Amino acid sequence: MPEQLTLIIILIAVVAVLGIGGAFFLLRSNKAPKDTYTGPRDSNDPAPTATLEPEAAEASVSSPGAAPETALESPVVEMPEETEAPAAEVPEPVYGRLARLRARLAKSNTALGKGLLALLSQDKIDEDVWDEIEETLLLADLGTEPTMELVDALRERVKVEGSRDPQRVHDMLREELLKLVDPTMDRNFIPERHKDRPNVIMVVGVNGVGKTTTIGKMARVLVAENKDVLLGAADTFRAAAAEQLATWGDRVGVPTVKSDVDGADPASVAFEAVRAGIEQEVDIVMIDTAGRLQNKVGLMDELGKIKRVIEKQATVDEVLLVLDATTGQNGLTQAKVFAEVVNVTGIVLTKLDGTAKGGIVVAIQRQLGVPVKLVGLGEGPDDLAPFDAEAFVDALLD
Known part of the structure; x- marks a missing residue:
């Protein structure tokens, strides 16, 4: 009887020791990181994935351009595409505009030119005609002094030449108007840079x-x-x-x-x-x-x-x-x-x-x-x- 009692006590002690050891092993296992396994791994076996804390994830999103401190892949943040600045326009060549602008100017000033040509082409140019010519020029904002100069010059040429040919009248009027507009004035509008400054x-x-x-x-x-x-x-x-x-x-x-x-x-x-x-x-x-x-x-x-x-x-x-x-x-x-x-x-x-x-x-x-x-x-x-x-x-x- 004493021998059986001794055997039972020994069995109970062994079970207790095994129970305490197992509990201790399980406790140590739960505290270990999930990716601490360092043994050999099959090449097809994916590496374990670590979980980011919320604060770390937020920092990655707010600084998408910064390099991560670990080998873990940063969250993908979609950024707006950079748009290129529009290409500069190429202006129309300067002197290529003159023909088009001349046509517009001709349409807007027909009253002046055609009116003068009509008056000067009449068979008889009396004082009434000269008065009309003078009035036409003044209404065109030519100014009093230039108007009188032009009328006097035309009077003299008509008196000397006595021509009523439309083309000759046109040429005569063109020559006198050109004198008033003065093609000899310096109209350069494209200045050159100075040596040391603009x-x-x-x-x-x-x-x-x-x-x-x-x-x-x-x-x-x-x-x-x-x-x-x-x-x-x-x-x-x-x-x-x-x-x-x-x-x-x-x-x-x-x-x-x-x-x-x-x-x-x-x-x-x-x-x-x-x-x-x-x-x-x-x-x-x-x-x-x-x-x-x-x-x-x-x-x-x-x-x-x-x-x-x-x-x-x-x-x-x-x-x-x-x-x-x-x-x-x-x-x-x-x-x-x-x-x-x-x-x-x-x-x-x-x-x-x-x-x-x-x-x-x-x-x-x-x-x-x-x-x-x-x-x-x-x-x-x-x-x-x-x-x-x-x-x-x-x-x-x-």
């Missing part, structure tokens, strides 16, 4: 004549002539002016210097634009200015300030005055005041196709003593062309 052009004018649009079109003209251009948005009073100018520039790959602050000092913006042009070694810097009424003394003084500030680092080589041809003689008053403040060197005449008053070209040139260099004959981006005296007169008489 050529600087200021563009001025009253409100509503389309200065910013004109500068945008001029940029296209210069780019078409293979010039490296930079624009300066010194019209800081009109909220949309800078963005409008930048849009024009972007279309042909021309940069624009502008201020992010509404109402910034325009002279400061102009100064920075010229400095950028010097640093970037561009050919031409064009400065847009705010439209101003010619009778506002403060605004006109500010225009002079812009010019003086620019000249601290470069000369202002050209001051172009933008005029609306449809304003007629009122444009002459504007031109005189601007010329006194900033020494206007050339005229850009817009909307010449919207008026039969082609004589304004002669009147402005006579008043200021400076040439019309560019004319606008439409709303298209390439509807700005160099002014050509002979083409203009031919269009009047076409």
